[in-house]
Amino acid sequence: MNRPQSPQKKHPHHRPHAPRPHAEAQNAPESAPIAPSAPVHTTFAALSLAEPLQNALKADGYERPTPIQAQAIPPALDGRDLLGIAQTGTGKTAAFALPILNRLLATLTQGEKPRRGRRPRALVLAPTRELAAQIAQSFDSYGRHTPLRTAVIFGGVGQNPQVTAIRNGLDVLVATPGRLIDLHQQGLVELSEVEFLVLDEADRMLDMGFIEPIRRIAALLPRARQSMLFSATMPSEIRRLADSLLTSPVTVQVAPQASTVDRIEQKLYYVLKEQKPALLVHLLSTEPMDRTVVFTKTKHGADRLVRKLKAAGIAGEAIHGNKGQNQRIRALDAFRSGRVPVLVATDVAARGLDVDDVTHVVNYDLPMEPESYVHRIGRTARAGKSGAAIAFCDAEERDLLKQVERLIKREIPRERMPAQLVAPTVSTAAKAALDPLPPREESRRAEPRRAEQPRGERRDQSREQSRGQSREQPRGGGRDSSRAPHGGPSKGAHPSERRDRPRDDGSRHTRGNPQQGGSPRAHHPLSSDGSARPEAEAGQQRSRLFRGRSTRGR
Secondary structure: OOOOOOOEEOOOOOOOOOOOOOHHHHHOOOOOOEOOOOOOOOOHHHHOOOHHHHHHHHHOOEEEOOHHHHHHHHHHHOOOOEEEEOOOOOOHHHHHHHHHHHHHHHOOOOOOOOOOOOOOOEEEEOOOHHHHHHHHHHHHHHOOOOOOOEEEEOOOOOOHHHHHHHHHOOOEEEEOHHHHHHHHHOOOOOOOOOOEEEEOOHHHHHHOOOHHHHHHHHHOOOOOOEEEEEEOOOOHHHHHHHHHHOOOOEEEEOOOOOOOOOOEEEEEEEOOHHHHHHHHHHHHHHOOOOOEEEEOOOHHHHHHHHHHHHHOOOOEEEEOOOOOHHHHHHHHHHHHHOOOOEEEEOHHHOOOOOOOOOOEEEEOOOOOOHHHHHHHHOOOOOOOOOEEEEEEEOHHHHHHHHHHHHHHOOOOOEEOOOHHHOOOOOOHHHHHHHOOOOHHHHHHHHOOOHHHOOHHHHHHHHHHHHHHHHHHOOOOOOOOOOOOOOOOOOOOOOHHHHHHOEOOOOOEOOOOOHHHOOOOOOOOOEOOOOOEOOHHHHHHHHHHHHHHHHHHHO
């Protein structure tokens, strides 16, 4: 089982560092003071946490809080609203879970057990199912020596077990916004007694379109409550949401917005789109990538990539929004246990995917939002460890790369493509042009293109050929190969041929034949005075007259 997001463990060779000055304070609003940096030697014992919580932390080997915990826990214990800005993997969950559990315990007398069927007093909203489950696991871990109960609800699974947990009574409810609104509309969950509200990964909720549902949920809660909002970035929409939900909040900020972890080794490959699968297979086969998360742009792209990896003999699983919750749980369990070394995911797993010892993150497709790059690579180098982030960039993603580098304020080091992947290749179109053509195609290609000749001349040539064929055929009443079986003109014969051939009664078409009393043929190559016209001019006039005559005859 994955250990919940937690404070830093004490390392035997740890050396304390000087407190980091808060250069970001100048960016905070005046109404939201920056909490002073807590000394690095601060321990959980000095934070006045309840004894059951202290025992749980000691049992897990935690003695010193992380910077976000050291700054957030004291004002949260005092009941202040809180605005936390910190990147992923910094221990935000414990920063709000421990104060909430501590304040809930303070309302119980010694030895008192909470009543059955009680309504939730703390509500934590998370954007994804995975993150909601991990937050609930953290509450259970920190509060395992207390009588407090936690339940988690989210979509993608049946609601009956969740409804049963709510009816049995609980103290902390962790939920995704959609399922919570659904159960509330069914009258299955009551929020009138909520005293603590937490929004985790608020910027991710903004990306997923949950801002309006959050406002609807907040309108159902009592006004007298303590609210805390945590986010890795602080866009203007999140700032406005914080202003509407928080009252004179204390702002804690431990890292610049959207900053990348310094311990992550980043590198980039310029690669053709069709060569991305081969490059990924090469890296997974030649480098020690023991536990790798690969991010793709689309759900179907994730499934296709997993099939290609399996075809190359590399085990992998995919998680995305189209997967059922049970499928996602099985895929994550296989990845955590090491049975599957590669997990292919969309951005639904970029937040809240808390897996220990991820060695590499591969941005197979660069994200559309540059902030997502930071959240993706934050899956590695957690708990003080190092990691590597590899990005693939094709020709269509150059602009996305510029946005990412502008956000992180550094250029990602470029790597050369492996020699075996840069061999000259022939595209499909070029290969088709080089392949020998069948004889029919060769003769067709050898002919001059019809589009290169004027339209009138092309029609002229076809008629001359038709007339030449008709002169070679015998005249008279006998049938020939160009005649139809019933004795009439061939169905595909040229109109000029049909007019000059004998009818079944022995008479001939005389239209346009001067020697048989007909009018002079309109397309005769000689003018009325017997002089020859230029061929092109004659062809154009014949074309116009022939079209007019054909129209009148229909």
